[in-house]
Structures are given as structure tokens and as C-alpha cells.
Amino acid sequence: MQADATTLAVAIGKGEMTARQAMETSLAASASWAELGAVIRIDAEKGRAAAGRFDARSAAEKAGMPFGGVPTLAKDLGGPFAGFPVSAGSNALEGADGEADSDLAARFRDAGFCLFGLTTSPEFGLSLGCKPEKGPICRNPLDPSLSPGGSSGGAASAVAAGIVAIAHATDAGGSIRVPAACCGLVGLKPSRGAMASGPGYGNYLGGIATELAICRSVRDAIAIFTAVSGNARGPLPPPAFDAPQTAGLKIGLLTETAADAPADPQRLGALEEAAKTLEARGHTICPLRWRDIEKPARAAADAFTGIAAINLAETADRFALDITKTEKLTQAVIARGRKMSGAAVWSLVNDIAFIARDFWQVFDRIDALVAPMLTTAPKPLGAFLTDHSDIDAHFERMRAFAPLAALANLSGFPAITLPFGADSRGLPLPVQMFAPMGAEATLLALADTLEREERWTHPFEIAGLGA
The missing domain is CATH 3.90.1300.10 (Amidase signature (AS) domain)
Structure with missing residues (x-):
């Protein structure tokens, strides 16, 4: 299995590196990949502070965090995450909604993530490209002449380049899955009602939008979905999650x-x-x-x-x-x-x-x-x-x-995309799968089966996990 955010969390948990050291490698990677345009806002001190707080936790506290100490980035659309006001890729919304964590943002932090910035998004998520007028132009690390997709293009670009191993993303019309597909990554769009939408419970886009993450592996998709889904306590009833079906489908x-x-x-x-x-x-x-x-x-x-x-x-x-x-x-x-x-x-x-x-x-x-x-x-x-x-x-x-x-x-x-081979140019060949409402477990099990074929190799190492 290729390295992923879980690999990084295990290394931090074993004491092979501290969360602070992992944060420094991600900050260095974001600087070295600056021309990629994946990251629109960095707050290094907040990132270091979050990592320091994790390192100071007791072993018992750390044990309950599946992504303990893992650096990450939030999308500049969605959330919000306290201290990281979003602009939705627009000059008209600079500095909005950064005062307090959304319920989902709090769950990300409870899972052990250490946030240090925001990823590039097209203005208000209106494009499957990622070239907002306010900048930066976001590029695909697999080929900088290509788009990483959108609207979570910055998230996909950052994960594919290895700046971070996993990144927050949103999906209202393919915005998790399209960039994941463009960059050779895994993107799960959860069932309606699976993700918390508090404390405001705004019914944005009539309930069709959802949030989760862009990942390097199905394993990470399973882990983050398990960690942050359910008990949404909002206007949409939570789906009745099914046990995974793994045979005879x-x-x-x-x-x-x-x-x-x-x-x-x-x-x-x-x-x-x-x-x-x-x-x-x-x-x-x-x-x-x-x-x-x-x-x-x-x-x-x-x-x-x-x-x-x-x-x-x-x-x-x-x-x-x-x-x-x-x-x-x-x-x-x-x-x-x-x-x-x-x-x-x-x-x-x-x-x-x-x-x-x-x-x-x-x-x-x-x-x-x-x-x-x-x-x-x-x-x-x-x-x-x-x-x-x-x-x-x-x-x-x-x-x-x-x-x-x-x-x-x-x-x-729910729907998921993952790479299943490379084309004649070496670019990923994505497969999309759908399942009925609440059947994420089955969907993820099928995706895991495909991933185990190892048809795709990530060309860039994750910051902190290089040789």
C-alpha cells in the first residue's frame, strides 16, 4: 500500500516524528510548490500552534484521534474553520465566516488534524477549473499545463503534490470527485444528511452540497468518513447507514x-x-x-x-x-x-x-x-x-x-471516484461508483477492492514521508 495520511498519523503516533516536525515539512512543501497555486492562505503560526497542542496531549487523548498530528488544509469555500476566514475565491467576500468552527470543522480537529491554511477555489465554486480572477491560478502537479479540476482544485493539487496527505473539500456538483479524478486521488461524496451542517444548518444549494475530503487512499476515505459522519442534528434526516456488503453483489x-x-x-x-x-x-x-x-x-x-x-x-x-x-x-x-x-x-x-x-x-x-x-x-x-x-x-x-x-x-x-490505471500520457484513468443512500460502507468496500489492484502510483511523496 502506498503512503497516505494514515501512514503519517501512525508515524507520529509511534514517535518517529512529532506533529510539529510534520507541520514544518508541510510548510516547507507549500513554499517549494508555491507556483502550483494550490494554497491561497497560509498561517504558519496557527499551524505550529495546533501541532504543538497535539504534541502536548496525553497518550490516552492521542489514541482516540485517527489523524493525530496530521497537517491539513481547508478549502476556501465551506466550513468555516475558526481563524481561517473564507473568501470563496472572490474579492467580494474577503474575510467572511472565520469566527467559529462549524460542527464539521470541530470534528476535523477532534480527529487530530492540524490546520495551517486554505486551498484555492474558483469564485463561489462555479467552475470545474480552478482559475479565480483574484488568483492564484491553480495547476495540476501531474502536468502544470493542465487544470486540477474544480471546485476543490486547490485541495486536490495540494494532496497530489504531497504538500498534505489529505485535505478538506466540498461537493455540490462534482467538486470533490472531479478534481480527485484529474489528480489521481480518491474522492467520496457522502449521502445527503451524512455530514454535520451546524451550527447554522444553512440549507445551501437546496441540500445538494456536502463536505468531506480529498484523499490519497480508500483507507483514508474510510477513516475520515467514519470519524466525522453521522449525528448531523440538522434539517436533513441522517441516512440509515448499512453494513458493508462484500459478496455476491x-x-x-x-x-x-x-x-x-x-x-x-x-x-x-x-x-x-x-x-x-x-x-x-x-x-x-x-x-x-x-x-x-x-x-x-x-x-x-x-x-x-x-x-x-x-x-x-x-x-x-x-x-x-x-x-x-x-x-x-x-x-x-x-x-x-x-x-x-x-x-x-x-x-x-x-x-x-x-x-x-x-x-x-x-x-x-x-x-x-x-x-x-x-x-x-x-x-x-x-x-x-x-x-x-x-x-x-x-x-x-x-x-x-x-x-x-x-x-x-x-x-x-453517495458516489466515489478513484484512479484505476494510467492513460497513454501517464494521466489517471478514473472510475466512478454510485450506491444507494446510506450505502457508503459497501461503496468503500468495492473501492478498496479496486485499489488493491494497484493500477495507479502517486508520483510525489507526502511531505514528511520521503526517503
Whole structure:
């Protein structure tokens, strides 16, 4: 198994290094990788202080922390984490929401993480690229001419480069999974209601958004999901988490996308190889056609655009943002949201329910689904620019790149992506898997099966774990 955040936590726990030493290596790595643009804000003293507090804890206190002493970064969108005010990649929101930890942020700290900065995000998460007008331009460490994806592009870039072994991320329309796929990482989008949303319990994006992390391994995804999920105590009922099913499952295999968004043969080939691996482990593969999933998939992509518009319009009003400081696309999205009627918004609320219903019907025949994550290799920098006002063209480009990304968010179902080989350019071949609501344990078990094939090697060592 390749090194991951758990490896680093074990090394700290054994006394092979202190949390303070681990922090220093991450700070040094963030400086050496500065041109990558992955990190938008660093507070070295807060990071050192957090590491020092961990080192001063008793052995009994440390024993209950699965990521004890591990340096990490939060996304500049979501949270908040006390002491690290977010700007959501915007010049209009500098310094907002940094006064107190969200419930989820507190759980991250309780798991032992030591936070020292924020990762780059496109303005208000409106892009599957990561090139905010306010900067920095975030690059993919696998090839700096390529985008790391978005909107958690900075998180993925930092983890892939080894600045940190794991990083906080958010996902409203693929924003954990797309960058993880672009950078050869593991990204789990949890079930709706699995993550705490307090203390404010804001129903941002109609409940389709969630938070967790971008990881180097399925093992880390399992550990962090276990550590921070459940008991959300909010407006959404928590899913009934299932025990993992590991034998005799019916696995749907989708190797088609819409005719107007075809996937390249190498990426479809990775799905077929993944299916063969699962079949060899005793599962039954059930081929699906695009028509089997087209209705909820297209409805999810359409509804996401409207939900993003009304949410951003409400956000702008709630925070009294100076819209002139925002990017052109943001201004256009806000304007569209402000023009939406109450009936249109109510229709979107209904769409969320109908999409979940229609996707559930697919799972009447299968237990899990293997499907495309991306249709092509990671895009060049600037593929999803936001310096224009053509909303529909922008969202259409994103749908063509990640055609099933929004489906997990609108339906509320869990989804995961992980690399399963490399293409002819040495770039990762991602596989996406879905499971019914609350079936993260099964989803993660299947992902672990695929990861054990060791089809992908991380090219950069984690800071503090190098030779």
C-alpha cells in the first residue's frame, strides 16, 4: 500500500516524528510548490500552534484521534474553520465566516488534524477549473499545463503534490470527485444528511452540497468518513447507514454517455477493467445503457444550473455583496437567480425529489453502479473560464466533461471516484461508483477492492514521508 495520511498519523503516533516536525515539512512543501497555486492562505503560526497542542496531549487523548498530528488544509469555500476566514475565491467576500468552527470543522480537529491554511477555489465554486480572477491560478502537479479540476482544485493539487496527505473539500456538483479524478486521488461524496451542517444548518444549494475530503487512499476515505459522519442534528434526516456488503453483489456497468458528450475509449476501458476485477471477486456484472440512466442524469444537470443561480442570488443578498467586485459569470448567475419566480424555485425543489426517485429505480436491479467520471483527460488551464456571461455554455461544457457528476448531488446518493490505471500520457484513468443512500460502507468496500489492484502510483511523496 502506498503512503497516505494514515501512514503519517501512525508515524507520529509511534514517535518517529512529532506533529510539529510534520507541520514544518508541510510548510516547507507549500513554499517549494508555491507556483502550483494550490494554497491561497497560509498561517504558519496557527499551524505550529495546533501541532504543538497535539504534541502536548496525553497518550490516552492521542489514541482516540485517527489523524493525530496530521497537517491539513481547508478549502476556501465551506466550513468555516475558526481563524481561517473564507473568501470563496472572490474579492467580494474577503474575510467572511472565520469566527467559529462549524460542527464539521470541530470534528476535523477532534480527529487530530492540524490546520495551517486554505486551498484555492474558483469564485463561489462555479467552475470545474480552478482559475479565480483574484488568483492564484491553480495547476495540476501531474502536468502544470493542465487544470486540477474544480471546485476543490486547490485541495486536490495540494494532496497530489504531497504538500498534505489529505485535505478538506466540498461537493455540490462534482467538486470533490472531479478534481480527485484529474489528480489521481480518491474522492467520496457522502449521502445527503451524512455530514454535520451546524451550527447554522444553512440549507445551501437546496441540500445538494456536502463536505468531506480529498484523499490519497480508500483507507483514508474510510477513516475520515467514519470519524466525522453521522449525528448531523440538522434539517436533513441522517441516512440509515448499512453494513458493508462484500459478496455476491449485482454491479451495474455503464460504459455509455450521451451522444453529445462521448467518453474517450481509454476512460471507458478503465471501467471495463474495473468490472472484470469485481466480477473476479464474485460479483455479477449487469451492463446498462445510457437510456437506463438518461432521465435522472439530464434532469440533474439541468436542475443544478437553476439551483446554483438561486443559491448565489440569495448568498449575494444575505451577505450584501458588492456584485461589481465579482467575476462576469458570477454576476450573470446572480442576475438569473434574482429573476427566477417562486414557481420556478418550487419546481427545482420538486426536481430534487423526482431525480432521487428515478435514480432509486435504477437500483431496483443493482446494488452498485460503475460509471464514467470524466469523458476526457484533465483539461488545459483555462478550459472553464469565468470571464464571460454565457451561463448555459459554461454549464454545458462542464456537463460534457463530467456528465454524471451532478447526479449524485441532486439524488443525494453517495458516489466515489478513484484512479484505476494510467492513460497513454501517464494521466489517471478514473472510475466512478454510485450506491444507494446510506450505502457508503459497501461503496468503500468495492473501492478498496479496486485499489488493491494497484493500477495507479502517486508520483510525489507526502511531505514528511520521503526517503
